[in-house]
Amino acid sequence: xxxxxxxxxxxxxxxxxxxxxxxxxxxxxxxxxxxxxxxxxxxxxxxxxxxxxxxxxxxxxxxxxxxxxxxxxxxxxxxxxxxxxxxxxxxxxxxxxxxxxxxxxxxxxxxxxxxxxxxxxxxxxxxxxxxxxxxxxxxxxxxxxxxxxxxxxxxxxxxxxxxxxxxxxxxxxxxxxxxxxxxxxxxxxxxxxxxxxxxxxxxxxxxxxxxxx
Numbered sequence: 787x788x789x790x791x792x793x794x795x796x797x798x799x800x801x802x803x804x805x806x807x808x809x810x811x812x813x814x815x816x817x818x819x820x821x822x823x824x825x826x827x828x829x830x831x832x833x834x835x836x837x838x839x840x841x842x843x844x845x846x847x848x849x850x851x852x853x854x855x856x857x858x859x860x861x862x863x864x865x866x867x868x869x870x871x872x873x874x875x876x877x878x879x880x881x882x883x884x885x886x887x888x889x890x891x892x893x894x895x896x897x898x899x900x901x902x903x904x905x906x907x908x909x910x911x912x913x914x915x916x917x918x919x920x921x922x923x924x925x926x927x928x929x930x931x932x933x934x935x936x937x938x939x940x941x942x943x944x945x946x947x948x949x950x951x952x953x954x955x956x957x958x959x960x961x962x963x964x965x966x967x968x969x970x971x972x973x974x975x976x977x978x979x980x981x982x983x984x985x986x987x988x989x990x991x992x993x994x995x996x997x998x999x
Contacts, residue, residue: 826933828949828978828986829864836891837862844886851885857904858882861938863947866894868974870940872902896974898945905941913939916967920944923961930954931987937962942969950975951983 824834844860844867852858856878858871867886873879883897917939924932935958936947944962946955955975962971978986 823933826931826990828934828983828990833864836865840865840867840889840891843889844892847885847889848882852878852882854904856882856899858899859938859940860886861936861945861947862892863936863974864893864949864976865891866896866974866976867892868896868898868938868945868947870898870938870943870945871900872904873899874901876901898940898943898972900941909941912967913941916942916944916965919967920962920965923965924958927957927961929957929961939968942967943972944968944970945972945974947974948976949978949983949986951978951980953980954983 824831827834829837840862841860844862848856848858848860852873856871856873858869858873861868861870869882869886873882879897879899879901882899883895886892887895917937920937920939921932924930924935924937930950930953934948934950934954938945938947944965946958946962948954948958950958955973955977959971959973962968
């Protein structure tokens with residue numbers, strides 16, 4: 787079993803633990819297909835696994851410290867954590883950020899938590915629907931690999947993360963911006979050159995286990 791396959795198994799194990807944690811749409815969305823997605827991700831397999839672990843630890847820490855006072859989604863990409871959701875006041879918002887920033891392997895935090903009442907189930911369902919529409923448009927447009935752009939929606943605001951080229955970022959932003967229901971688009975990308983993108987994609991293709999598509 788090669789290193790990528792072992793990492794895929796670890797991701798699947800982590801994904802199985804996620805439903806035990808409550809209160810986050812992002813966590814619930816992690817499924818058994820995570821290992822397969824890793825095969826086309828530009829992050830090193832170790833970083834992919836570390837990001838999954840960071841999200842789980844962050845959710846656990848937030849739930850233990852703040853309980854139902856907040857609704858916070860945690861999304862880790864390349865060990866940088868995006869926080870979205872709602873907190874009752876600015877002080878709690880800042881404390882959530884400090885809690886996550888102190889966790890192992892976290893290299894940075896983008897705090898997009900809003901000081902607002904906790905969102906309703908209907909609002910969260912609508913955000914999930916918007917995310918699915920944006921991803922569908924990525925697939926339909928076929929301008930870049932949809933797996934290279936992570937999409938998070940909160941209160942109609944779409945956050946885009948990933949290791950992407952400038953061209954990929956512009957295409958993803960335009961597709962998200964023109965999707966119905968999207969209020970605004972926030973780019974949280976890490977930019978790489980076209981040559982770096984080619985090298986990363988070639989490396990991931992070479993790392994795939996024999997017989998995988």
